[in-house]
Amino acid sequence: xxxxxxxxxxxxxxxxxxxxxxxxxxxxxxxxxxxxxxxxxxxxxxxxxxxxxxxxxxxxxxxxxxxxxxxxxxxxxxxxxxxxxxxxxxxxxxxxxxxxxxxxxxxxxxxxxxxxxxxxxxxxxxxxxxxxxxxxxxxxxxxxxxxxxxxxxxxxxxxxxxxxxxxxxxxxxxxxxxxxxxxxxxxxxxxxxxxxxxxxxxxxxxxxxxxxxxxxxxxxxxxxxxxxxxxxxxxxxxxxxxxxxxxxxxxxxxxxxxxxxxxxxxxxxxxxxxxxxxxxxxxxxxxxxxxxxxxxxxxxxxxxxxxxxxxxxxxxxxxxxxxxxxxxxxxxxxxxxxxxxxxxxxxxxxxxxxxxxxxxxxxxxxxxxxxxxxxxxxxxxxxxxxxxxxxxxxxxxxxxxxxxxxxxxxxxxxxxxxxxx
Amino acid sequence: xxxxxxxxxxxxxxxxxxxxxxxxxxxxxxxxxxxxxxxxxxxxxxxxxxxxxxxxxxxxxxxxxxxxxxxxxxxxxxxxxxxxxxxxxxxxxxxxxxxxxxxxxxxxxxxxxxxxxxxxx
Numbered sequence: 001x002x003x004x005x006x007x008x009x010x011x012x013x014x015x016x017x018x019x020x021x022x023x024x025x026x027x028x029x030x031x032x033x034x035x036x037x038x039x040x041x042x043x044x045x046x047x048x049x050x051x052x053x054x055x056x057x058x059x060x061x062x063x064x065x066x067x068x069x070x071x072x073x074x075x076x077x078x079x080x081x082x083x084x085x086x087x088x089x090x091x092x093x094x095x096x097x098x099x100x101x102x103x104x105x106x107x108x109x110x111x112x113x114x115x116x117x118x119x120x121x122x123x124x125x126x127x128x129x130x131x132x133x134x135x136x137x138x139x140x141x142x143x144x145x146x147x148x149x150x151x152x153x154x155x156x157x158x159x160x161x162x163x164x165x166x167x168x169x170x171x172x173x174x175x176x177x178x179x180x181x182x183x184x185x186x187x188x189x190x191x192x193x194x195x196x197x198x199x200x201x202x203x204x205x206x207x208x209x210x211x212x213x214x215x216x217x218x219x220x221x222x223x224x225x226x227x228x229x230x231x232x233x234x235x236x237x238x239x240x241x242x243x244x245x246x247x248x249x250x251x252x253x254x255x256x257x258x259x260x261x262x263x264x265x266x267x268x269x270x271x272x273x274x275x276x277x278x279x280x281x282x283x284x285x286x287x288x289x290x291x292x293x294x295x296x297x298x299x300x301x302x303x304x305x306x307x308x309x310x311x312x313x314x315x316x317x318x319x320x321x322x323x324x325x326x327x328x329x330x331x332x333x334x335x336x337x338x339x340x341x342x343x344x345x346x347x348x349x350x351x352x353x354x355x356x357x358x359x360x361x362x363x364x365x366x367x368x369x370x371x372x373x374x375x376x377x378x379x380x381x382x383x384x385x386x387x388x389x390x391x392x393x394x395x396x397x398x399x400x401x402x403x404x405x406x407x408x409x410x411x412x413x414x415x416x417x418x419x420x421x
Numbered sequence: 422x423x424x425x426x427x428x429x430x431x432x433x434x435x436x437x438x439x440x441x442x443x444x445x446x447x448x449x450x451x452x453x454x455x456x457x458x459x460x461x462x463x464x465x466x467x468x469x470x471x472x473x474x475x476x477x478x479x480x481x482x483x484x485x486x487x488x489x490x491x492x493x494x495x496x497x498x499x500x501x502x503x504x505x506x507x508x509x510x511x512x513x514x515x516x517x518x519x520x521x522x523x524x525x526x527x528x529x530x531x532x533x534x535x536x537x538x539x540x541x542x
Contacts, residue, residue, distance in 0.1 A: 037484075047490035047538065048474045053432050061474055063490050063539035064520055147476055150488040175475060175506050194435030198428045199471065203499065302433055394433075 004079075005029035005321045006314075007095050007109035009086050009262065012041020013303050014115035014294025014310040016069035021314030022113075023076045027321050031107065032073070032080035033097050039073065039080065040066030041117055042140070043303065045147045048168055050195070054304035065303060089266045091287060110325060111289045111317040114263055114277065115310060118256040118295040120165075126254055128160075130217030133224075139165040139253035143172070152176050154249025158226050159183040160214045162190040162197075163393075164301065166253025171200035173251075180204070181245050184212040184228050186235055189367050191255070191393045193301060214250065215242060223248055256299045263292070273343035274298040280332065281349045281358055282316035283309065288327045291317045298345050298361070301395050305361070309345075312359075333411060339418035340364045340371070340390070349414055351405045358400045360416060364390045370421040373398055377408045386421065422448075427465055431457040438462045470496035473505045474538070477524050482516040482541050489514060490538045491524050497531040504529035517542045 005027045008015045011034030019030050038044060043051070046062030053059055056068065073080065084099040093109045120138040137145075137153055143165060145151045157178050159166045162185040170180045183201060188211045190197055201208050209228065215237050216227035230241035258276040260268070269278045269286035276297040277285040284291050293313035294306040320326070330352050335344045341362040349358070360375070368390045375383045375398055382404040390396055398416065405411065423442040428435050434454060440462045441449040450462040464470065472495070476488040497505060508529040514522075518541040525535040 044539070047476060047492075049472050049492060050433070059472075061490060061492055061538040067520060067540060147490065148488065150476065150478070175473075175502070193433050194428045195430040195433060198435075199430050203471070203502075 001094070001106050001108050003029075003108045003110075004031045005109070006031075006111045006113060006317050007093075007107055008032045008113045008115055009089070009095070010034060010041065010115040010117055010294075010296070011036075011039040011080055011082075012115060012117050012294065013043055013066065013069060013306050014117070014296070014313075015041070015113070016066075016073055017307040017310035018113045018115055018291075018293055018314035018317070019078050019080075020069065020072045020076065021311035022318040023078055023314075025315045025318035027318040030078050031109075032078065033084045033086050033095070034080060034082050035085045037082055039070045039082070045140075045143050046168075047147050048172075051303050054302070055307055062303075069307070086262060089262055089290075091267055093289060110321045111291065113310075113313055113317050114260075114268075114285070114290065114292040114296050115294050115313075116259045116262065116296045118258045118299055120252070121255045121257055123252060126160075126252065128214055128217055131220050133217070133219040133222050135219070135223030135249045136217065137249065137251055139163070139169045139251045142169050142249075142251050146172055146176060152178060154178060154223075154247070156181060156247040157249045157251060158214070158228070158245050158247045159251045159253060160226075161185060161252060161254035162192050162208060163253040163255060164192040164196055166251060167192045167196040167200040169251055169253070170206050171204060174204045174206070178249075180206050181247055182207045182209055182228065184209045184214060186213045186231060186254075187211070187392075189391055189393070191253075193394065213237065217250060218244075223250055226250055256295065258296045258299065260296060263296070266290070268292075271298075271343060271347060274345065276345070278348070279346045281346050281354055282319075283313040283346065284316060284320070289317075289320050289325055291320075298343070298363075301393070305395065305397070308359070309361070331411075333414050335360065336413065336415040337362070337417075338415060340366070340368055341396075341416055341418060342392075344416055351408070351411050354400070354402055354405050356402050359397050360400060361395055361397045362416060363392055363395055364418065365392060367391045368418065372419045372421055374417050374419055375400060376413070376415040376417060377404060377411055378413050380408070390418075425466055427462055429453060429458045429461050431455075431461050440466050442466060469499040471499050471502060472496050473502055473535075475506060475509060477509050477535075478513040479516055479518060479541050480513055484542060486516070486541045489518050489524070489541045491535050492538050493528060493531070494534045494536050497529070497533050501529050501531055505531070505535070509535055
């Protein structure tokens with residue numbers, strides 16, 4: 001059986017950044033397994049700009065951002081296999097994969113990094129009544145068709161859900177000559193970034209219907225229209241508010257789900273708030289030596305933060321390999337959340353293993369204004385930062401330092417609290 | 422004095438900007454958390470510009486790729502977005518294409534080149 005120090009599952013932005021960081025931390029026996037025909041993952045179809053402001057201090061398109069990291073991987077001669085599907089990972093880290101050249105192969109890893117990304121919530125998961133005509137696509141599928149395959153999937157479009165991909169596709173379809181009639185969003189706020197509302201909808205006069213949803217899809221062979229209705233505070237359609245929109249295409253941009261079939265099958269514990277693995281400060285899952293980063297761990301808004309997080313996972317995996325697979329040991333403390341956050345990543349911390357800095361990432365459950373984000377180590381408030389607005393659509397973060405933990409040798413409680421100003 | 426409220430698009434923070442205007446000119450900007458917001462606001466109220474990203478056809482790719490992504494090398498007037506799209510509609514480039522290669526010079530007479538954003542071999 002082939003043996004590697006670290007096997008990385010997925011060659012998107014998280015996998016590439018994890019590989020580079022692990023290599024730079026001194027571990028060279030690395031293999032990336034990617035199911036697509038090229039490295040870079042979903043970035044390849046994200047041809048719009050706005051990537052890389054944090055990482056490269058300039059604004060890049062998705063393919064350019066992917067190329068920067070793919071180049072880093074090639075410069076280091078890190079091994080990767082394309083068109084390769086991972087079928088199973090065992091608890092003792094045997095990775096079973098298949099491709100056309102090697103057939104079915106087993107690979108023994110000392111450490112595994114899970115970077116499989118996420119996928120879109122489908123029509124089936126949304127329970128929209130109506131027939132099953134052609135013309136209903138996820139926004140990401142439409143993006144693939146327009147940007148990679150060169151097809152325009154429709155001429156008159158309604159978009160359900162105001163996630164960033166839906167907003168980006170509203171603009172993209174408009175530029176390519178389609179008429180985007182409306183974006184309907186179930187919630188009273190957009191799930192996308194504010195800048196995308198401005199430059200993808202407002203710039204082109206596309207209406208954003210907040211607190212609205214699609215209640216019927218018309219057409220038997222091909223979509224002929226949709227019925228949109230307003231919803232009440234309980235997100236139930238209000239009778240009498242239905243309005244018909246004629247269209248040949250409905251795009252769905254209704255959230256992303258971390259893709260954790262492999263993780264679940266190998267017995268990794270999953271966090272119900274994120275649908276990603278439960279991880280500690282080293283981004284290590286409930287199975288020692290198995291790490292996770294990027295959208296498979298929790299859905300991000302910005303690829304820069306995916307790269308940063310994956311870099312930390314890569315360094316932690318390298319450390320695990322160098323130490324000969326030692327388990328973390330010592331005291332492990334769960335991070336409590338109070339006053340609004342739905343979760344934190346990581347959600348447990350071994351205080352003695354915290355590096356120079358530790359980033360806690362989280363999302364709030366509803367729009368909150370004029371709050372303070374505070375972290376308490378036992379009774380001491382170690383950070384306290386004002387946030388004018390926080391929304392579920394935008395990930396928040398707070399940085400902790402080694403020095404904060406050093407002052408609490410007998411630490412028992414870690415609490416992330418959102419407080420009224 | 423006229424006031425205009427904008428959402429900054431320079432980065433994902435999306436600062437809510439308030440621009441005080443006099444005689445069609447911005448006299449003050451508030452709400453921005455960095456200098457880029459100030460510059461964006463002053464430009465947006467007088468001469469709004471955008472980067473345009475799209476794709477053009479590519480021929481002769483050994484990997485069978487049919488389209489290559491591209492962008493305007495710098496921002497162009499917002500009112501010319503559709504002129505840019507019309508101008509690149511008929512463009513076909515020949516592989517190999519590298520990041521930064523010009524796919525359409527002086528696109529839509531903007532003085533800005535359309536450049537490739539992906540390598541196609």
